[in-house]
Amino acid sequence: MEPFKIHILGCGSALPTLRHYSSSQVVEIRGKQFMIDCGEGTQMQLRRSRIRFTKLSAVFISHLHGDHCFGLIGMISTFGLLGRTAKLDVYAPAALEQMLDEQMRLYCHGLEFEVVFHVVDTTQQQVIYEDRSLTVESVPLEHRVPCCGFLFKEKPTMPHIKRDMMDFYHIPVSQIYNIKGGADWMTPEGEVIPNSRLVEPVEPARSYAYCSDTRYIPTLYERIKGVTALYHESTYGEDCIQHAEKYYHSTALQAAMVARDAQVGKLLLGHYSSRYEDENVLLEEAKKVFEDSFLCDEQMIFEL
Structure with a gap:
């Protein structure tokens, strides 16, 4: 079976800490690599993960809070210094396009590759990327600014002849x-x-849902039903549920409720508030509802 891996580059929230980087992941599927969110420090994490800069073909930005996009212009600049020539596709809410253009005019002179911007409608679930082996869909979320998640779905393969x-x-x-x-x-x-x-059995197609910053949505499970793995923000524990409601975030227990209702294979927790010195308290809350819950940490790789 071809690799389908989730590389965790950063799983902290807005306030920087010495333990966690801002949000960023790389989805590796069938030889292609896609980045989800690009907070500060993403370039350093790419280096530590030994992920080749040149293999990243697209970046998906969930929303325009700095801990999810401040690293993008720096990474684009570095791609230029490394002599990249292949185009880079950026999928993001419309408001980022003008800001990114202005930043590139200031800081990225003489790029030898094209940055192609694709506007994502965060209010619609629709296919925003497709190739021969997979599709990527936007998943509407509810945050303080327009925000969406992303659903990576592997296309079924044909069986092998005996x-x-x-x-x-x-x-x-x-x-x-x-x-x-x-x-x-x-x-x-x-x-x-x-x-x-006459044929070998077909391996089931795999899927991965990334649910970025969002308050708890009771119907979200309907959009991601049965995915192989779900990443759902779990900024707070139940001790801070009022903060979650105020700032449009979720608790670990609420993330587990989404995973349970969607009948996912495994739940990945992340986007931890800096108030928690030990995120195991979040894991314990999630496991009460959904046993196959796991804490994300920098440099972790989850294989689907």
Whole structure:
């Protein structure tokens, strides 16, 4: 199975600490790498993670709070210094486009690559990126500014032919595509060979939902039902639920409720408030509702 990995570069919230970097992740899928959010320090974390700068093909920005986008212009500048020539796609709310253009005029003279900006409507769930192997959808969230999450969905693959069975039944090469598509085979004697005997089982398609800053949305689970893994912000514990409500954030327990209702494979917790010296208190709250909950930490890699 092709790799599908989530590289955690930063999982802290707005106030910088010595323990956590601002929000950023890299999704690695089938040889392609996509960045989600780009807070301060992202470049250093890329270095530590040994992720090649040149392999990043797109950046998805969830919203325009600094801890999710202050690192973008610095990273673009560094790409220029490294001699990048491949275009970089940036998907973000509309308000970032003019600001990014002005920053690039000031700080990024002579870039030899194109930065292509794609406006994301944070109020709609829709496909914003697609290639032969995956789609990326926007997921509307509720925060103090326009904000959305991102849903990465692997496209199903076709099954592998069992060559020995093809040879045994003398099935012509011209029929391979039909059999991969689910067709049975009938021998000259009229015996029907079921498709399951001719192909290897297909690996189930994987998916990953990234739910950035948001207050608890009771219906959010409907948009991300059954994903292999869910990252959901868990800024606070239940001891600070009033802060969560005031600042449009979620508690770890609320994140677990979304994971439970969506029947996800695993829940990744992050975007911790700086008030917590030990995030295990958040993990314990989440596990009361959803057992397969995990704390994110810098340099962690989750494989789907």
